[in-house]
Amino acid sequence: MKGQHVTQGVSAGHRDCFATVCAPSQNGNQSNMKLSTVEAYDPVANVWKEVEPLKQARAHVCCIGHQGKLWAIGGYDGEHASQRVECYDPKTGKWENGPPLNEKRSVVVCSVVGGRLYAIGGYDGQAYLSSTEIYDEERQSWILGPTMPGNRGRHCVAALPYKI
Numbered sequence: 001m002k003g004q005h006v007t008q009g010v011s012a013g014h015r016d017c018f019a020t021v022c023a024p025s026q027n028g029n030q031s032n033m034k035l036s037t038v039e040a041y042d043p044v045a046n047v048w049k050e051v052e053p054l055k056q057a058r059a060h061v062c063c064i065g066h067q068g069k070l071w072a073i074g075g076y077d078g079e080h081a082s083q084r085v086e087c088y089d090p091k092t093g094k095w096e097n098g099p100p101l102n103e104k105r106s107v108v109v110c111s112v113v114g115g116r117l118y119a120i121g122g123y124d125g126q127a128y129l130s131s132t133e134i135y136d137e138e139r140q141s142w143i144l145g146p147t148m149p150g151n152r153g154r155h156c157v158a159a160l161p162y163k164i
Helices: none
Strands: 006-014 017-024 038-042 047-051 062-066 069-073 085-089 094-097 109-113 116-120 132-136 141-144
Touching: 062 109, 062 116
Parallel strands: 006 062
Antiparallel strands: 006 017, 017 038, 038 047, 062 069, 069 085, 085 094, 109 116, 116 132, 132 141
């Protein structure tokens, strides 16, 4: 990663590939610096390589593997929390625009449970969110999911069989 210390990194696995979207630190502190850099790890060759960058540079984006693609969801574009979603197809090596979120979500966390992709909480630029969104494959759009008991951002989630 070009000698830069990474303080923010998000990742998703796809078959035998592991990709990261990362932002460098500024004096060891959390950074709002937006980057579009994406790197993929090939465990067979045991090497990291840069792949096509995100179409829009962002900080605090959530990335997750779903449907054989790497999804980059939400984030901070340098001025605003983002509704943007991009999908990377490792077969083509290209990013495509995905369906936008209903709400702006920086520092959002994501999970896949029961084959469904969830965007959970985050920060919309004004407040932390208790809302969730679920990707609806048939409609190819996001639908509102259950509300969490409290507002959250910069939190963690873990997927257990059919539970978050």
